[in-house]
Amino acid sequence: xxxxxxxxxxxxxxxxxxxxxxxxxxxxxxxxxxxxxxxxxxxxxxxxxxxxxxxxxxxxxxxxxxxxxxxxxxxxxxxxxxxxxxxxxxxxxxxxxxxxxxxxxxxxxxxxxxxxxxxxxxxxxxxxxxxxxxxxxxxxxxxxxxxxxxxxxxxxxxxxxxxxxxxxxxxxxxxxxxxxxxxxxxxxxxxxxxxxxxxxxxxxxxxxxxxxxxxxxxxxxxxxxxxxxxxxxxxxxxxxxxxxxxxxxxxxxxxxxxxxxxxx
Numbered sequence: 001x002x003x004x005x006x007x008x009x010x011x012x013x014x015x016x017x018x019x020x021x022x023x024x025x026x027x028x029x030x031x032x033x034x035x036x037x038x039x040x041x042x043x044x045x046x047x048x049x050x051x052x053x054x055x056x057x058x059x060x061x062x063x064x065x066x067x068x069x070x071x072x073x074x075x076x077x078x079x080x081x082x083x084x085x086x087x088x089x090x091x092x093x094x095x096x097x098x099x100x101x102x103x104x105x106x107x108x109x110x111x112x113x114x115x116x117x118x119x120x121x122x123x124x125x126x127x128x129x130x131x132x133x134x135x136x137x138x139x140x141x142x143x144x145x146x147x148x149x150x151x152x153x154x155x156x157x158x159x160x161x162x163x164x165x166x167x168x169x170x171x172x173x174x175x176x177x178x179x180x181x182x183x184x185x186x187x188x189x190x191x192x193x194x195x196x197x198x199x200x201x202x203x204x205x206x207x208x209x210x211x212x213x214x215x216x217x218x219x220x221x222x223x224x225x226x227x228x229x230x231x232x233x234x235x236x237x238x239x240x241x242x243x244x245x246x247x248x249x250x251x252x253x254x255x256x257x258x259x260x261x262x263x264x
Contacts, residue, residue, distance in 0.1 A: 059088075107232065109240075118131065175244070
């Protein structure tokens with residue numbers, strides 16, 4: 001009896017719905033009228049969830065990927081201004097640095113679902129040359145994991161939602177600390193499978209591009225600051241919950257010196 005359901009409710013009923021992810025990669029995924037309508041409804045829903053009083057002034061800060069285009073930001077801003085009084089569109093990794101009060105000599109790595117955003121913070125709002133957006137992030141891990149499991153066990157009934165559940169329970173890089181054993185379905189019957197190796201392969205598939213981007217941004221700092229920057233490498237977003245991430249990155253950056261990596 002409703003035209004839309006949003007969030008967890010939509011996810012629970014996803015098999016019966018036309019599911020849209022209007023901000024899938026952090027910006028408007030398509031520019032059709034339908035997608036703009038859905039995105040507008042999502043923003044309206046978020047504002048209603050805050051339960052504002054009738055005369056409240058509503059201000060929104062919207063995080064976007066580090067390298068979102070000016071056109072995408074402008075469209076998002078225009079839409080937000082239809083729903084709120086004041087809106088600001090800000091790079092997501094910069095928001096992490098702002099929240100931690102780490103705005104100088106810091107590299108932020110924000111691993112989300114659609115994008116991984118990496119940002120060198122040098123005391124000001126970062127420019128395009130101080131930021132990198134990678135399209136390998138949480139969704140990419142889900143796809144890699146699904147394929148890796150099906151390669152070894154083609155009889156399993158698998159989709160990307162099952163792969164995501166496996167990732168959220170067991171994700172790790174480096175040396176495993178436990179056996180990842182998950183109950184799947186094969187021909188409708190429960191089957192328990194060891195997925196330690198596929199989880200490792202899928203999660204570590206993210207890392208080469210992230211390490212390379214950190215190294216590139218590290219070199220962009222003045223040489224006298226680089227040792228200090230190495231002590232301020234911060235991982236945020238859902239992907240920062242991957243077990244073993246900090247020691248793994250620390251080891252990969254060893255040629256540059258001793259790194260201090262924190263996950264928030």
